[in-house]
Amino acid sequence: MKIIRNNNLCYACKTCQLVCSFHHTKTFWPDQSSISLSRNPQNGIIKWCIDSTCDGCLNEVEPLCVKYCIYGALQEVKEEREYD
Amino acid sequence: MIKRGDIKGCFAGKILRIDLSNKKIWTEDTKKYTKKTLGGRGINSLIMINEIVPQVKWYDPENLLCFGVGSLVGTMAPGACRVDVSTINVFSGGKGSANVGGFWGAELKYAGYDNIIIIGKSEKPVYLYINDNHIEIEDANLIWGKTIFETEKILRQKLGDNDIKIASIGPAGENRVRGSAIIIDTAKAAGGSGVGCVMGDKKLKAIVVRGHGKIEIAEPERFMKAVAKCYEQCKNEPNTKMMHQAPLNLYSDPDFLGWDSIMVVKNGQDDQWERENRIRLMSLKTGVPNLQKGVRACYSCPIGCIPYMEINKGKYQGNKGEGFWINAIMGHACRFDISDPESVVNSWLLTNELGLDGDYVAAGLSWVFELYEKEIISQKDTDGLELTWGNGDALNKLIKKLAYREGIGDLLADGMVEAAKKIGHHSEYYLIQVKGQPSIEPFRVPKGWALAVSTSPVAGRHLRGATMGSNEYGPKPRPGNFGVTDYQNQAKGVVWQGKTKELEDNLGICTYVGTWAGANFLTIADFAELINAGMGLDLTEEELMNHYAVIGRNLEKAFNTLHTDMSRKDDLPPKRFREEEVKSGPYKGFKIEENKYNEMLDEFYELWGWDKKTGMQTSTGLEKLGLKDVAEKIAKQGKLIDQ
Secondary structure, eight states, rough: OOOEOOOTTTOOOHHHHHHHHHHSSSSBOGGGGSEEEEEEETTTEEEEOOOOOOHHHHHHHOOOOHHOOOTEEEEEEEOOOOOO | OOOOOOOOOOOOOOOEEETTTTTEEEEEEGGTTTOOOOOOHHHHHHHHHHHHHOOOOTSSTOOEEEEEEEBTTTBBBBTTEEEEEEOOOTSSEEEEEEOOOOOHHHHHHHHHHEEEEEEEEOSSOEEEEEETTEEEEOOOOOTTTHHHHHHHHHHHHHOOOOOOEEEOOOOOHHTTTTTTEEEEETEEEGGGGHHHHHHHHHHHHEEEOOOOOBBBOOSHHHHHHHHHHHHHHHOOOOOHHHTTTTTGGGGGGGTTTHHHHOOBBGTTTSSSSOOHHHHHHTTTSSHHHHHHEEEEOTTOSSSOOOEEEOSSSTTTTTTTTEOOOOIIIHHHHHHTOOOHHHHHHHHHHHHHHHBBHHHHHHHHHHHHHHHHHHHOOTTTTTOOOOOOOOHHHHHHHHHHHHTTTTTTTHHHHTTTHHHHHHHHTTTGGGGGGGGGGEEOOOSSSSHHHHHHHHHHHHHOOOTTTTOOOOOSSSSSTTTOOOOOOOOOHHHHHHHHHHHHHHHHHHHHHHHTTTTTOOTTSSSSSHHHHHHHHHTTTTHHHHIIIIIIIHHHHHHHHHHHHHHHOOOOSSSSSOOHHHHHOSSTTTTTTTOOOOHHHHHHHHHHHHHTTTTTOOOBBBHHHHHHHOOHHHHHHHHTTTBOOOO
16 A cells, blocks of 8 residues: 555645654644645745555555645555555 | 643653853753643743843843743654744833744754743853754854855855754844844745844854753653644644645635735735736746745645745746745735735745845835825935836845945844834835734735734734634634634634743744634644643643633733833834725725724723723732732733732
């Protein structure tokens, strides 16, 4: 499973980062989030990345970042892997 | 007083105190103030009334500059991102307050602070660097004199951190231009009351923040359940989609009701803008919407209403940045009769770049344009600028002159009321101002709006009770229909909206996501649940609306009473709108009828519990709120009504 982001739909509100930190810590703690996001208000560029601490929100129906992205910019993609 | 337990979550826990005169830094517990208020502006107001004595003026070192982050900011409460900046109002001499969104507030809470209270004045320009508990007052030589855009760029490079959040002033604030703003993230302005002017007077160029901590929640699962419910409401609210596209697109329809009811044209000569101008400015293909390249949101916001603008042709080609609001249409287009989209967008971006309040620029400079039309001033006084209606280039040049105090800009920078005294020739009649602050607001058509703006404790602004089109008690807005033209029942709506805004500014929830822009966004019941789950309290809607919200408003009113001679006489709309009628359009003939306005004002005072005759506060009213100490201060000045 991986989370992908559509840059054209992203409003850079950082809700994904925040809800991810809640999943990990039951507090609001962006430093402990699997997601980081920054935006440059002058040139309009948004940078977003998700690191290896993402567990796909174990025990949740869907990843919380996808659930709370009201702009529909995040999507969960199932990866098919081939094993030797 | 309401009896309740201690707060167990949502707050960062500390208030940061800075003395710029003596370069001292210390902290105190936020808990000291949370018995009487629920955070944000409430704490700022409480500290101001406790600590600023009535003789202090805005330019005295004893004036405080207070930053108050809302108590739910940093959590996932929808739209919780707002910061209140309070200080002495440079226009009225009473309470000054401006509210701003963005990311700075949450960062400050992650650094560990709910409020920053600044006293004193630095001798040399400085900036404040806050990185968790590492706090420095740094030399600002590198950035003094720079624009907001340059300042942010230099600070990011110098500190080597792209995640810092910056609140700064531009050349306007440095030059103590009265209508200066404090700008956050290059585009979001704490605009009103001259807060940027006070920051410049203290020689404080910027506050840079980086935080790595967390916000704890009293009952995490219950809180997230409340958040989920709020998100569902926001998803289902029809206005959310409209906001997602940035609300100014509504105005691409020249028949949209907002055009007829809230636009003030040529500095108040009419309230009706010509159809061809509306089309030229806002056409989807060639107007302002065509310059909108994207939309952005503030922190944790499910609405997202910030357009990202890029000018792609003409003499301003290449200028870009976030932010363009309906105020820009009202202020920088209609008030000057300018329909050239590039010029209007540029003048708005310019206010961000130079650190000016866009509304002050609009109301103040359109007055100067009218003085030019009336031949009270001439090209000799304007350094050669032709300030004719529709001349966008002249406006852009005049904004720069104002920010840098060049030529006529120097005369205007000390405030328009002062400038009118120097100019003379009956010029003060044409200046649209309330309690000394120039105002872009509509008065003649939407009567509730007129009441809210005229009675605003922070002088002439709409966000202390103006209702978005409803004269009903409670949230039943008809978005876009600002044309509620009757006087009946307006006071109830204005007081209700005033109370909800108090709560929103304590909690830091943007009023767009709160109670202002749609009936299905957040409700008072949602506020109560977020507070109770987040802070571990047990408050009812009734206690929020009739106690905490009322305390907030009364603290600001009391500050005005103690520091100025404000009373009922100052709660009237500008004279022009009581004398001159709307000249054209569906509301032709409308003006403020004083007897009917006064009936509205009577009811307004009664609903807040103030004396009808004078508009002043009463002993029983203040004591009921647990503000006996405030009542005593007012009584000492002989201004307390004994009833």
